[in-house]
Amino acid sequence: MAVFHELITGSAKRYISGFGYVPCMNVFDFAHKHASEIVWMSQNTNHIPVSDEIDKAIRKAVDEKEYNLYPRASGIFGLCETVKAHLGLPDDYEVLITNGGIEGLYILTRALLKKGDEVICSDPSFLPIHHQINISGATPVEIPIYQEPWKITPDMIRKAITEKTSMILLIDPINPLGTAYTRPEVKEISEIAEEHDLLVIDDITYRDFSDPVATYEYVPERTLVGYTFSKQCGLAGMRIGALAAPKSLMDQMMPYNTNVLSVNILAQRAALAAMKDIDNWLPRLRKQLMENQRIIKEAVDKVEGCYLPVYPSHTNMFVIDIHETGVDPDKLQDKLLYDHKVFVRSGNYVSKAFGGRFIRVSFSVTQEGAEKFAEAFPKVMAELRCKWSVF
Numbered sequence: 001m002a003v004f005h006e007l008i009t010g011s012a013k014r015y016i017s018g019f020g021y022v023p024c025m026n027v028f029d030f031a032h033k034h035a036s037e038i039v040w041m042s043q044n045t046n047h048i049p050v051s052d053e054i055d056k057a058i059r060k061a062v063d064e065k066e067y068n069l070y071p072r073a074s075g076i077f078g079l080c081e082t083v084k085a086h087l088g089l090p091d092d093y094e095v096l097i098t099n100g101g102i103e104g105l106y107i108l109t110r111a112l113l114k115k116g117d118e119v120i121c122s123d124p125s126f127l128p129i130h131h132q133i134n135i136s137g138a139t140p141v142e143i144p145i146y147q148e149p150w151k152i153t154p155d156m157i158r159k160a161i162t163e164k165t166s167m168i169l170l171i172d173p174i175n176p177l178g179t180a181y182t183r184p185e186v187k188e189i190s191e192i193a194e195e196h197d198l199l200v201i202d203d204i205t206y207r208d209f210s211d212p213v214a215t216y217e218y219v220p221e222r223t224l225v226g227y228t229f230s231k232q233c234g235l236a237g238m239r240i241g242a243l244a245a246p247k248s249l250m251d252q253m254m255p256y257n258t259n260v261l262s263v264n265i266l267a268q269r270a271a272l273a274a275m276k277d278i279d280n281w282l283p284r285l286r287k288q289l290m291e292n293q294r295i296i297k298e299a300v301d302k303v304e305g306c307y308l309p310v311y312p313s314h315t316n317m318f319v320i321d322i323h324e325t326g327v328d329p330d331k332l333q334d335k336l337l338y339d340h341k342v343f344v345r346s347g348n349y350v351s352k353a354f355g356g357r358f359i360r361v362s363f364s365v366t367q368e369g370a371e372k373f374a375e376a377f378p379k380v381m382a383e384l385r386c387k388w389s390v391f
């Protein structure tokens, strides 16, 4: 009881090397409090410098006090057009700029799902979308994909379809596994959608890290695109993303637009500057990601009982399976953070069924950050394995 009281009042303390005894707090409170010292590998954010044009655009908008005005309702001039061209969207597609991709997905699920509908999803997945499906009254039908080929196959979709199925959620590349779908797979999934009259959410949040195939190449009339500037452009804190769809579907979603006054002007300026300069910085970013994942793999390979289900990853994250070691991913997450200032995410955040088997690690950090992880991971695993073997 006393411990519980201490925990909820914040008077409980724990020893953290370099900090001494500090009050217990959740990992995010701790990480944000010490953000400048943390290697942030927990949210697939990008910490590798992208383009100087971003800061220049933000500064210019501040100097001109653009923030005095509500931004243009349909986005600053050029932003939607640039997104459309970058993604190669069909001519009749419309783009809505949103507060992060997550707001677009909320609008979409609210507008196009009804009570009793089923949406084919995966486990692991980015679970906040499943929550949105739930609050719209529909049910996410979670296909287990924590096994070869580490993604949803067209056959799995066929088996999961019922008369209530109304949508497929395709996250490509997949958060958290890093798997991507091949052209034949995307084509077949699109054909299934056509055959069964389903809509497809093509969540291409991570598409710029590789070259995935989009379902709008095959079934543009039934695709809803979730896109964001958070990850590749390093703009997660700006909260800006986009929802794209053919005009007919966009018209159905507009009554549920939660944001008729547009999106933060500085975020829009930053996103436009990043997109205009993308050909200059994206190749460099991708190269560093390959190097970082190689560094991490080398460290993981040294630890008995650990492996990377998907390597190389097609995006800026993958999972490290630690199941055989008996180490608890929550404890590994905490120890890496509190003892080494390396912040990764326990699998429980992205998987109900398999979260106890792995951690998710984002490697869009500086090379020094990846090296810090590579040094800390074997040490912490050895310490935790020792602790567990006592019991």
Ligand SMILES: Cc1ncc(COP(=O)(O)O)c(C=O)c1O
Pocket (backbone or CB within 6 Å): 043, 044, 099, 100, 101, 102, 103, 126, 171, 175, 203, 205, 226, 227, 228, 229, 230, 236, 240, 241
């Ligand atoms: C698959 C997927 N979709 C959407 C989002 C939402 O990102 P944001 O709201 O930052 O654009 C995330 C964030 O992690 C994600 O992983």
